[in-house]
Amino acid sequence: MSASSQAxxxxxxxxGKRGQEGHIGYLLRQANAAHRLRMERALSGLEVTLPQFxxxxxxxxxxxxxxxxxxRLSLLTPQTVSVIVAxxxxxxxxxxxxxxIHGRIQHIEVSKDxxxxxxxxxxRVKQIEDDLLTxxxxxEEQAVRRWLxxxxxxxxxx
Amino acid sequence: MSASSQAxxxxxxxxGKRGQEGHIGYLLRQANAAHRLRMERALSGLEVTLPQFxxxxxxxxxxxxxxxxxxRLSLLTPQTVSVIVAxxxxxxxxxxxxxxIHGRIQHIEVSKDxxxxxxxxxxRVKQIEDDLLTxxxxxEEQAVRRWLxxxxxxxxxx
DNA sequence: CTTATATCAGGTACACTGATATTC
DNA sequence: CGAATATCAGTGAACCTGATATAA
Numbered sequence: 001m002s003a004s005s006q007a008x009x010x011x012x013x014x015x016g017k018r019g020q021e022g023h024i025g026y027l028l029r030q031a032n033a034a035h036r037l038r039m040e041r042a043l044s045g046l047e048v049t050l051p052q053f054x055x056x057x058x059x060x061x062x063x064x065x066x067x068x069x070x071x072r073l074s075l076l077t078p079q080t081v082s083v084i085v086a087x088x089x090x091x092x093x094x095x096x097x098x099x100x101i102h103g104r105i106q107h108i109e110v111s112k113d114x115x116x117x118x119x120x121x122x123x124r125v126k127q128i129e130d131d132l133l134t135x136x137x138x139x140e141e142q143a144v145r146r147w148l149x150x151x152x153x154x155x156x157x158x
Numbered sequence: 159m160s161a162s163s164q165a166x167x168x169x170x171x172x173x174g175k176r177g178q179e180g181h182i183g184y185l186l187r188q189a190n191a192a193h194r195l196r197m198e199r200a201l202s203g204l205e206v207t208l209p210q211f212x213x214x215x216x217x218x219x220x221x222x223x224x225x226x227x228x229x230r231l232s233l234l235t236p237q238t239v240s241v242i243v244a245x246x247x248x249x250x251x252x253x254x255x256x257x258x259i260h261g262r263i264q265h266i267e268v269s270k271d272x273x274x275x276x277x278x279x280x281x282r283v284k285q286i287e288d289d290l291l292t293x294x295x296x297x298e299e300q301a302v303r304r305w306l307x308x309x310x311x312x313x314x315x316x
Numbered sequence: 317c318t319t320a321t322a323t324c325a326g327g328t329a330c331a332c333t334g335a336t337a338t339t340c
Numbered sequence: 341c342g343a344a345t346a347t348c349a350g351t352g353a354a355c356c357t358g359a360t361a362t363a364a
Contacts, residue, residue, distance in 0.1 A: 207328095207329065207330085209329080209330070210329090234330090234331075235331070235332065235333090237331080237332075237333085238330065238331050238332075241329080241330070241331080242329085242330080245329075245330095260339080260340080261338075261339050261340080262337095262338055262339045262340075263339090
């Protein structure tokens, strides 16, 4: 009723030196939520979740990567990645094999089915990813990229 | 150990008309994940989760808002919001009372304890939110805001 | 002994779909 | 009747902390 037509707008709290029109952290969350929702809907019916798609993408992008590496890249704990990989293995998208040289490491291999699945996922989400940049100038894109990388790599105040 | 030192970089896949240096959707996810992680760590010890903090913030920002409204604002289902509000109620941060006029609607009231909790949360995350804009020019900030709003409100290709 | 990897065990908040009751 | 609100029921992936075993 009252607030349904405007999904993105500023909280009232009058704090923050800049950006009185809305906390930029709030905008970041909303943008991510909307993007994630569109992605999940695009993937619906493929029997694959967004985290699984992300991990699968990493495994193909960085062949031979370890589970611990995936965890660091994804900013997740090794345990969580282990569960996601286990679910991928259960559906036959990947196979875990003992590493040839390094005894403790598990080599995560993406199967033929896994690659087929990934290709399907990519074709489904292509339009959504392309739409992220429509109507944006080159300068603006650079500013956005710079900011996203800054936020992603910003050191913690600990 | 191969990829641990660079948490943000481009997957190899050579697709996408622009942004060969990394899918911007990937950067968005990484930025959000890093920000969420910092927020969760800042809130740790306060016995409150990030979704609870978000909902609590909305309830204070938009007094009298309904659960369905919160769901639309948060891009969540009404059922999910109901669970989050129930957890907030269980800890005494909010109270649900039948709406005076509209019979079916529940009025979600933020208690004194809830407001105290929210104030604590805000002081904890203030530095993190401020850091989102350090080193960013006014022009860049505007470009980032424009893009975030665009992504958040972009119509779905359905 | 220290570090890194991987997994098991246990737990919980979150988020979904589906069904139901109520109110306008 | 339909549309909106709220909740119950059931399910599951995801995410955590803590403990354990193995290997470099």
